[in-house]
Amino acid sequence: MQQPTQPRVNVNPNDLTDIVCPDCGDLNFKQVVRMKKLSALLSPDGQEQVISIPIFICNECGGVPEEFANQLQGGTQ
Numbered sequence: 001m002q003q004p005t006q007p008r009v010n011v012n013p014n015d016l017t018d019i020v021c022p023d024c025g026d027l028n029f030k031q032v033v034r035m036k037k038l039s040a041l042l043s044p045d046g047q048e049q050v051i052s053i054p055i056f057i058c059n060e061c062g063g064v065p066e067e068f069a070n071q072l073q074g075g076t077q
Helices: 066-073
Strands: 029-038 049-058
Touching: 049 066
Parallel strands: none
Antiparallel strands: 029 049
16 A cells, blocks of 8 residues: 655745854854763663753854753753
């Protein structure tokens, strides 16, 4: 049985809204990893765990745009 195909949408990158660093105005970001410890009390297996959370920071000043910082604080951890 053949699965339905998703319609293709042609999007011009020049028509998209840029995400700008609120601290320095730069447009370039890099992905880094923030590390968190999960207590053994909260861990499903009863062992302390290290959780890695990917986040984007400004390539120029290291600032974190609010829309990315909210992911860390808002529970998408």
